Amino acid sequence: MPLCLFLILLAGTIVTTAVSAPSQVTLTTPDFTMSANPDTLSIPAGASGTSTITLVSIDGFNGSVSLSAPSPLCPSPQCTTWEISPSNVIVAPNSTATATLTIFAGGEGAAGNITVYGNSGSLSHSVSVAFKIVSSGGTPDFTMSANPNMLTIMQGSAGKSLIILTSINGFQGNVSLTPPVSCLAIGCPTYSVNPMSVYLNSSQNATAGFTIQTYPRTSNLYSCGFKPTRLYNFC
Incomplete structure (x- = not known):
């Protein structure tokens, strides 16, 4: 740490005084992270699967996060669709919040990645969940x-x-x-x-x-x- 030296003249006597310079201050911005568990799903055709989306406050983040996972516009029963619920969560300081991604499996053989977006003001994050639709042959x-x-x-x-x-x-x-x-x-x-x-x-x-x-x-x-x-x- 740098020192500033001052010379003080008192009645003919030189006194040396050392004064510490101010410490450097690091500013942090409140934010949040997103994760998915599990992040890979194998789902029998015609069934459904879920993944838990977890949001974690960092550096004191406190606020509402809007969640979205755009699902394809597909009217066929063979299409795989999904939804996120709830679509809005409150993340408290030094805490977590969760939402559930539900995947409704369509035809066997389909596969892909679903991106879940989280937005709060100028902050934006996302997490991906991979899925594969497998044969439904047999009772779960x-x-x-x-x-x-x-x-x-x-x-x-x-x-x-x-x-x-x-x-x-x-x-x-x-x-x-x-x-x-x-x-x-x-x-x-x-x-x-x-x-x-x-x-x-x-x-x-x-x-x-x-x-x-x-x-x-x-x-x-x-x-x-x-x-x-x-x-x-x-x-």
């Missing part, structure tokens, strides 16, 4: 697997496994997870799952943690089943 569903699917646990310790849910045929939605009910005898292991509900979309796996807690009197071998809202078991 999901599968479950565990990694690892076998655990060796010392008595009195805990073991963990990762539960992986995978969408098939474009399944998309919330899945409730229910761990096994422990027996009431002394030494029975207990089970827990976190989180107990996951959102699964058609282009991305969902995961949850499964924990088995044993006790000093837990017997040597237990087999357990794990259920979502549909009856898929493993262990």
Whole structure:
């Protein structure tokens, strides 16, 4: 930091005084960012898919943001169309706001990129979501697997496994997870799952943690089943 030196003459004595120069000030402009999750969707023909558009305030931005995602004028049932809702969000300082982009799939094989625009005064940003329309052959569903699917646990310790849910045929939605009910005898292991509900979309796996807690009197071998809202078991 530069110093300015002043010489002061007091009664014949020279006194040197150092004064710091003002620090440089950096000015920031309030703004916002936009992101999409997921940013790629595979949607069965005739179905619909969604992406969450998230707006984040930076440097204290506070204001209304107008959202738009122009959809093609296409009267044919084979056309893919989309909409953004709500079309206007309030982004508070140091906070976030969300909107939902819904894509209505037309004929199989269509693909493209959707641009969502956000405007607030002189500020303008955008984010893109890619989509592909796939065959609707088969009922939307999901599968479950565990990694690892076998655990060796010392008595009195805990073991963990990762539960992986995978969408098939474009399944998309919330899945409730229910761990096994422990027996009431002394030494029975207990089970827990976190989180107990996951959102699964058609282009991305969902995961949850499964924990088995044993006790000093837990017997040597237990087999357990794990259920979502549909009856898929493993262990």
